[in-house]
Amino acid sequence: MSHVLAITLNPALDLSIGVDQLVPGTLHRARNAATVAAGKGHNVACVLAALGHDVTVAGFLGDENDGAHARLFAAHGLVDRCTRIAGATRTNVKIGEADGRVSDVNTPGAIVNDTDWQAFMATLDDALAQAPAAVVLAGSLAPGIAPARIGDIVQRCHTYEVPVWLDTSGAALAAGVAAGCAWVKPNACELAEWAGVALADEAELLTAAHDMQAAGGAHVIVSRGGERLYACHAGQLWVVTPPRVAVANTVCAGDSLLAGLLHGQLSGQATDEALRFACALAAEAVRHVGVGRADAPDFSDLQAQVCLETTPHGAVATAREPSP
Numbered sequence: 328m329s330h331v332l333a334i335t336l337n338p339a340l341d342l343s344i345g346v347d348q349l350v351p352g353t354l355h356r357a358r359n360a361a362t363v364a365a366g367k368g369h370n371v372a373c374v375l376a377a378l379g380h381d382v383t384v385a386g387f388l389g390d391e392n393d394g395a396h397a398r399l400f401a402a403h404g405l406v407d408r409c410t411r412i413a414g415a416t417r418t419n420v421k422i423g424e425a426d427g428r429v430s431d432v433n434t435p436g437a438i439v440n441d442t443d444w445q446a447f448m449a450t451l452d453d454a455l456a457q458a459p460a461a462v463v464l465a466g467s468l469a470p471g472i473a474p475a476r477i478g479d480i481v482q483r484c485h486t487y488e489v490p491v492w493l494d495t496s497g498a499a500l501a502a503g504v505a506a507g508c509a510w511v512k513p514n515a516c517e518l519a520e521w522a523g524v525a526l527a528d529e530a531e532l533l534t535a536a537h538d539m540q541a542a543g544g545a546h547v548i549v550s551r552g553g554e555r556l557y558a559c560h561a562g563q564l565w566v567v568t569p570p571r572v573a574v575a576n577t578v579c580a581g582d583s584l585l586a587g588l589l590h591g592q593l594s595g596q597a598t599d600e601a602l603r604f605a606c607a608l609a610a611e612a613v614r615h616v617g618v619g620r621a622d623a624p625d626f627s628d629l630q631a632q633v634c635l636e637t638t639p640h641g642a643v644a645t646a647r648e649p650s651p
């Protein structure tokens with residue numbers, strides 16, 4: 328198995344609250360509530376560790392409340408290289424309704440100053456010198472981190488010849504793509520924001536994905552919630568239809584997808600096999616709070632239910648609905 332460095336520049340404590348139905352402006356009595364240590368890179372790290380990889384985590388954690396993250400890292404055997412900063416790691420609120428819909432309120436996070444940044448970059452150099460097989464750079468930027476710094480991280484990874492898997496949004500996504508990443512995982516909204524246009528249909532979405540490849544994302548996978556997703560990889564367009572599952576909580580689906588795909592690549596799986604595994608892992612994740620589990624008893628069935636189609640890049644406009 329491989330060694331991976333997972334970077335989360337703005338981690339969070341996720342406070343998940345279950346209500347029957349969210350009615351803005353009214354009092355809700357929650358059915359349940361739980362707080363877990365999270366953040367996109369950390370979630371990816373947990374999945375990869377469960378799949379047998381050796382994972383180091385880096386980024387920032389507030390020194391006032393790092394206990395939950397430290398316990399998470401210990402429980403998953405993650406090597407903790409996170410830079411402690413003054414203040415508290417943010418809490419993000421996830422309100423889940425009985426029908427599986429989730430409303431997210433993601434807060435800004437503790438401020439990262441220049442000294443914190445220099446400390447982080449020194450740690451990054453150290454971690455890259457250990458020759459990880461890949462770097463995952465995922466999530467939003469904490470206040471104080473300029474988007475251009477994503478480009479600095481990617482460049483530093485190039486110096487050590489380590490491929491970067493990027494999952495972020497807005498100006499940080501643009502900076503990361505421009506610096507050149509191995510894989511980029513925008514969702515459809517993030518891709519539209521990057522392209523600067525509303526993506527009215529599938530053809531426009533695929534054009535934007537190919538533009539992202541041309542701009543520096545060598546391979547691009549576009550996630551679309553429970554709908555079929557698209558992967559532009561090695562001259563092919565892959566159209567992947569997920570299995571239908573009862574949706575309980577969608578929060579970690581994208582992180583599970585990215586981790587599953589990276590696991591497939593690191594394990595030498597063929598593209599179709601890796602996409603099938605990743606898509607099944609994302610579907611498994613939405614059945615409960617938290618990341619997808621490949622040890623779920625019906626995981627092979629989920630994999631078998633993933634529908635894959637492929638066409639050459641030139642045929643993007645004709646990507647079809649899967650056969651019934």
Ligand SMILES: O=P(O)(O)OC[C@H]1O[C@](O)(CO)[C@@H](O)[C@@H]1O
Binds near residue numbers: 337341366367579
């Ligand atoms: O960094 P962002 O984009 O605010 O996203 C953070 C959120 O994303 C998640 O990692 C899920 O993808 C949550 O655990 C977390 O609250």
